[in-house]
Amino acid sequence: MRQLGFEQQHRDHWERLRLLLDDLDRARRKRQHTAAELASLPKLYRELCNHYAIARSRHYSPALEQQLHELVLRGHRQLYSGRSAELWRLVQFIAYGFPRALRRHIGYFWLAAALLTLPGLLVGSFCYLQPELIYSVMDEDQVAGMESMYDPANRKPGRSLERGAETDLMMFGHYISNNIGIGFRTFAGGMLFGLGTALLLLFNGVVIGAVAGHLTRIGYQDTFWPFVSGHGAFELTAIVICGASGLLLGHALIAPGPLTRLEALKLRAREALPLVMGAAFMLLIAAFIEAFWSSSPVAGEIKYGVAGLFWILVLLYLGLAGRKAHGTG
Amino acid sequence: MLDTSRSYETPEGIALSLRIAGPVVRSCAWAIDMLIRAGLYLAIAIPFSFLGGLGFGISLVVFFVIEWFYPVFFELRQGATPGKKAMGLEVIHDNGTPVSWSASLIRNLLRAADFLPFLYATGLISMLLSRNFQRLGDLAAGTLVVYRDKASVRHEMQSVPPVQPPNHFTSEEKQTLLAFAERAPLLTAARRIELAEILTDLSGRRGEPAVSELLAYASWLAQGQGR
Numbered sequence: 001m002r003q004l005g006f007e008q009q010h011r012d013h014w015e016r017l018r019l020l021l022d023d024l025d026r027a028r029r030k031r032q033h034t035a036a037e038l039a040s041l042p043k044l045y046r047e048l049c050n051h052y053a054i055a056r057s058r059h060y061s062p063a064l065e066q067q068l069h070e071l072v073l074r075g076h077r078q079l080y081s082g083r084s085a086e087l088w089r090l091v092q093f094i095a096y097g098f099p100r101a102l103r104r105h106i107g108y109f110w111l112a113a114a115l116l117t118l119p120g121l122l123v124g125s126f127c128y129l130q131p132e133l134i135y136s137v138m139d140e141d142q143v144a145g146m147e148s149m150y151d152p153a154n155r156k157p158g159r160s161l162e163r164g165a166e167t168d169l170m171m172f173g174h175y176i177s178n179n180i181g182i183g184f185r186t187f188a189g190g191m192l193f194g195l196g197t198a199l200l201l202l203f204n205g206v207v208i209g210a211v212a213g214h215l216t217r218i219g220y221q222d223t224f225w226p227f228v229s230g231h232g233a234f235e236l237t238a239i240v241i242c243g244a245s246g247l248l249l250g251h252a253l254i255a256p257g258p259l260t261r262l263e264a265l266k267l268r269a270r271e272a273l274p275l276v277m278g279a280a281f282m283l284l285i286a287a288f289i290e291a292f293w294s295s296s297p298v299a300g301e302i303k304y305g306v307a308g309l310f311w312i313l314v315l316l317y318l319g320l321a322g323r324k325a326h327g328t329g
Numbered sequence: 330m331l332d333t334s335r336s337y338e339t340p341e342g343i344a345l346s347l348r349i350a351g352p353v354v355r356s357c358a359w360a361i362d363m364l365i366r367a368g369l370y371l372a373i374a375i376p377f378s379f380l381g382g383l384g385f386g387i388s389l390v391v392f393f394v395i396e397w398f399y400p401v402f403f404e405l406r407q408g409a410t411p412g413k414k415a416m417g418l419e420v421i422h423d424n425g426t427p428v429s430w431s432a433s434l435i436r437n438l439l440r441a442a443d444f445l446p447f448l449y450a451t452g453l454i455s456m457l458l459s460r461n462f463q464r465l466g467d468l469a470a471g472t473l474v475v476y477r478d479k480a481s482v483r484h485e486m487q488s489v490p491p492v493q494p495p496n497h498f499t500s501e502e503k504q505t506l507l508a509f510a511e512r513a514p515l516l517t518a519a520r521r522i523e524l525a526e527i528l529t530d531l532s533g534r535r536g537e538p539a540v541s542e543l544l545a546y547a548s549w550l551a552q553g554q555g556r
Contacts, residue, residue: 173389
């Protein structure tokens with residue numbers, strides 16, 4: 001069949017598909033076609049694919065080929081894109097998707113936890129035994145600033161004296177941008193064969209350990225520990241989870257197993273994303289607690305009690321949520 | 330072949346061709362986005378600064394959200410950030426479908442790795458080494474940055490009385506003749522003649538008659554003996 005006859009025979013068909021695709025690009029309530037008409041898309045698209053293949057094999061004119069290719073591309077996109085961002089999916093994710101994803105990769109979690117806590121404990125106990133050791137971790141100004149934050153004379157623990165006037169809301173903003181940013185970078189560090197993640201975990205562990213050891217040594221334990229114990233349940237766990245997600249990427253790059261490195265990376269990145277998103281959600285809670293609860297002038301015993309509850313809550317949530325089968329699981 | 334178009338075979342057995350965007354045009358898009366973001370930061374920071382600590386706290390949260398989620402928001406809404414859109418680019422999966430929220434999140438969270446040690450140096454190296462100009466985030470998310478196809482205007486062939494070509498053409502030759510006929514209205518008269526005179530040996534004509542002779546051949550190829 002000659003090109004002109006071919007075009008005349010199928011022109012209406014292509015036009016119908018084009019109108020359908022135009023309509024699908026519009027917002028749902030502005031569409032002019034009925035659901036039944038829209039449902040004919042796959043059939044029309046398959047026929048178009050057939051026409052395109054014929055046009056190519058018969059060496060019809062390049063302009064016709066291009067016109068059909070554009071239509072095929074649009075149809076392909078409409079047919080094979082599967083995105084639906086619904087609020088309900090977010091609720092499901094928090095209710096059981098995230099804890100399940102974490103338990104699937106629990107080995108990475110323990111490794112990340114070891115990378116954070118072991119150096120922390122080690123450096124922390126050294127700083128407790130040797131008060132001047134803190135200066136090899138941070139410089140004098142940082143030490144002075146950190147000491148003044150947890151000085152028992154400070155009205156608001158966890159805030160520096162000159163920044164005492166800062167509102168809780170301002171600190172909330174600071175904790176969100178700072179902590180979640182650290183979480184995301186810990187994940188991204190996995191792209192450097194896991195090295196970036198491991199270094200960030202080690203570094204954070206050393207700094208947190210050193211501060212804790214030093215402050216306990218100089219007798220500020222009654223302001224420091226009640227302050228950090230509450231939000232630490234969410235914050236430290238979330239940083240470890242971000243570390244686990246980064247290690248997942250690093251593992252894919254170092255030892256991809258039966259897949260190519262690129263395929264392994266794509267697969268693992270998809271598996272790691274729920275961990276990062278869940279950890280960001282936990283860091284959000286941690287920022288809230290840190291800004292509005294940890295700094296409040298409540299007695300230390302009550303803070304310890306609440307902190308205990310927080311830790312139990314986090315453990316139960318991550319350990320048990322979503323164990324039972326759900327319909328859509 | 331040394332070009333930047335890649336083909337992806339769909340389940341229907343059709344080869345889709347995608348034109349990959351290189352580092353230069355992507356840097357330009359990034360610079361435009363950077364200016365827009367700087368404008369947004371200013372527009373937010375100035376009014377909120379009058380609210381004291383509360384305003385500062387809110388603007389910190391907004392800065393954080395813009396820093397990490399500005400590209401995600403626009404990629405999910407319209408397939409490209411305003412900067413990429415201005416440069417005619419868009420982000421898609423390596424199978425040609427629009428970018429999903431998970432792929433968009435992965436490629437944009439991993440920006441932190443691409444940025445190292447300064448100004449996307451790692452990302453640039455990764456783009457230069459990878460076949461599809463992908464930075465690390467693109468590799469992990471399985472995404473490509475491609476040129477957005479503008480809906481092309483098709484020029485109809487002029488309808489001239491068909492003339493049977495004197496000898497048998499191969500498929501490629503037929504297609505070239507058809508392409509010539511379709512592009513003829515876009516060319517200058519001198520260029521049309523210059524191209525048509527390549528086949529003077531065949532058509533035996535020079536100048537304007539050579540052009541109309543080739544158009545008549547093309548017409549015969551497209552519609553046969555005529556209606």
